[in-house]
Amino acid sequence: MQNNLQELSLILNEMSTDEGTTFEAVFVDDEILEVTCSNNDEFSIHVVMTEKQILTVTPLFSADEVPKEKVNELNSLLLRVSPAVPLSSVGLQDNNYILFGAMSVNTTIENISHELEVQAENTIDVLETISPLLK
């Protein structure tokens, strides 16, 4: 698994997609690869692997950044937004709102890189939609 992540980081650092996106992949932990996409270098993506899946996680904001009276409105908006977002979904991880994607470990590098660049783009879209509800 770790070997696969290492392989992925090597390829990502060298490649560029059809849309011209490039990647900077750095290990922040033995098992966590942090990928910054050139189309959105403000919100990086954490990539982890299980035996079967590649999981891509973009931390959006902490629940502490949402005013208490807006929590319900925000959650309901996110639930409605999520199906409209291509390839990524919105979720809660611990106390943090995240955007995430999941792929089979057998996914080709073209699809992985595409998924990453789309997720980077989605991050901006989703945050723009909900940012009026943040502190």
Next chain:
Amino acid sequence: MSILKDLFKAIKGGVSEVGESVVDANLIRILEQDIRDDSNAINKAKQSLTQLKGTEIGLKRKIDSLTTDITDYEAKTVEALDAGKEDLAIQVAEKIADLESEKDILFTEHTALAKEVLQLNKMIKTRSSNLEKGKRELEKIKTVEQLQKTTASINKNFASTKSSGNRVADSLARAKKKQQEWKDNQKAGDWMEEEESSSDLDKKLSEEGIGGKKTSANDILERLKNKNKS
């Protein structure tokens, strides 16, 4: 068994605090043990199946050879009777009876064996389906586990930037700005390309003497000379 509800136990008025303990080590151990048990059972069953199949083939061969022998002796009995040797015919008939009872025994064994093979196959199927289910459940746990590992690094990320009030808004503004710059650069690139290709065209046209032909001093002199003549 569904692991998901154990991973995220809903409590009245909300979901329980999801902390480090969300993935119960015991749960993983039990599940991994189940998976090991299932694959061991499947392996054993497959081994038995091979042995049983070997025995079955052996039995079948014996039954076949007994059938041939019986047919053979039957023909011989008829021959003995035809030759009027009744005593001999009775002896052969007794031999046939022995062979037939032996064949019956083997046949019963063979039927029991076939039943056992069927049961083993059924067992392998059930265990395999259990195994796959178990693996899927384990994958859910591993997913939550891996996701949780990102939490620490995410929290660190947020903690370092929390002091600034509008963290998301600021980052978003910067990201949008870069996105706009990128688009502008791309537009500039497109414009440059177009400009270059159109100037190429002008060059080609003028080389061919079409369109904006530059007037040279000689041309002017020529024109003035002509004017004087007329």
